[in-house]
Amino acid sequence: MEDDFERYALTGWFPGHMFKAGKKMEEALSLVDMAVELVDARAPFLTRNPNLRRILANKPFQLIANKQDLASPAACNAWKQYCMEKGLPIHFQDSRRMANVKALPALWRKMVLDARQAKGVTRPLLRPVRVIIAGVPNIGKSTLVNHLGDRNRAQVGPKPGVTRSNQWIPIGNGVELLDTPGILWPKIRNKKHELLLGLLNILNDELLPPELLAEYLAWELERQNIPINWGGYGLDGVPSDATTLLEAIAKKRSFVKPGGKLDVERAAITFVKDFRDGRLGRITLEMPPQPKESSPSEAPKQ
Ligand SMILES: Nc1nc2c(ncn2[C@@H]2O[C@H](COP(=O)(O)OP(=O)(O)OP(=O)(O)O)[C@@H](O)[C@H]2O)c(=O)[nH]1
Ligand SMILES: [Mg+2]
Numbered sequence: 001m002e003d004d005f006e007r008y009a010l011t012g013w014f015p016g017h018m019f020k021a022g023k024k025m026e027e028a029l030s031l032v033d034m035a036v037e038l039v040d041a042r043a044p045f046l047t048r049n050p051n052l053r054r055i056l057a058n059k060p061f062q063l064i065a066n067k068q069d070l071a072s073p074a075a076c077n078a079w080k081q082y083c084m085e086k087g088l089p090i091h092f093q094d095s096r097r098m099a100n101v102k103a104l105p106a107l108w109r110k111m112v113l114d115a116r117q118a119k120g121v122t123r124p125l126l127r128p129v130r131v132i133i134a135g136v137p138n139i140g141k142s143t144l145v146n147h148l149g150d151r152n153r154a155q156v157g158p159k160p161g162v163t164r165s166n167q168w169i170p171i172g173n174g175v176e177l178l179d180t181p182g183i184l185w186p187k188i189r190n191k192k193h194e195l196l197l198g199l200l201n202i203l204n205d206e207l208l209p210p211e212l213l214a215e216y217l218a219w220e221l222e223r224q225n226i227p228i229n230w231g232g233y234g235l236d237g238v239p240s241d242a243t244t245l246l247e248a249i250a251k252k253r254s255f256v257k258p259g260g261k262l263d264v265e266r267a268a269i270t271f272v273k274d275f276r277d278g279r280l281g282r283i284t285l286e287m288p289p290q291p292k293e294s295s296p297s298e299a300p301k302q
Helices: 014-031 052-056 073-085 104-118 141-155 191-199 210-223 242-252 264-276
Strands: 034-040 061-066 090-092 129-135 168-170 175-178
Touching (some): 014 129, 034 104, 052 061, 061 073, 061 104, 073 090, 141 168, 191 210, 242 264
Parallel strands (some): 034 129, 129 175
Antiparallel strands (some): 168 175
């Protein structure tokens, strides 16, 4: 399957939102002691917001790769190793599982208190540690916040010393969360990046035609040589192109438009949904960067 995605222009949807949300985020970050950024375990760096850590200055920061259950376990391990070597530990989790998230508040409190100590602050912190959960749309922020905050929801309310529109949700362990939707917009690098964000359901589905998302997904599967059960779509093996694939799916599922033409759009929606729901298997779309191989001219002389 050919890689020719650059022939499509970017949808150009982000800049306005990015600016407004960026300003709001800067305000929110000035109120918290630390930030937690949620990224997608299937593409951890391509779903990061490059500006968050810069805005945070010297405050503690935790990177959580969410939706671990949908990512390849081997790839998650490779990412853990890579990030550890870079001095930015990454924690993988499925935020829908309570067992995965219950230890987080105590860890966040410790991170903030340790950072104060490292700065030489000796005054005890007499208030709860304040944390914001940030990340791109649909990444699982509310899922995590609700898991952590459920029991204390009723107590939510404005507190003195905090702007009235900002509310704090106490979550126990001496931690409270800033109740602001910590939505970040990723900086879209190129068309392939935009399609990846679309595939991961981070961009609004109305922005990108499903056939294009399906073509990109099929191309990624082929590029990475990821085996999937093509037989389930009525194919003998890897399809030669996206049209063959979508027509096979439409035939197999009897997706036919009035007049008898195959409904390839519906086939594309099905294929993309199967990926998003994990029915194609646990698939990672972005691997950690490889160390640059030395070119022959740079190779050490024997
Ligand atoms: N498979 C899987 N799904 C998850 C996980 N965490 C959240 N989800 C699902 O992802 C979807 C989005 O979750 P939300 O918590 O609404 O995401 P959000 O970041 O608050 O989204 P916005 O408010 O739109 O920015 C929901 O369908 C969740 O059930 C996870 O770890 N694994
Ligand atoms: Mg939300």
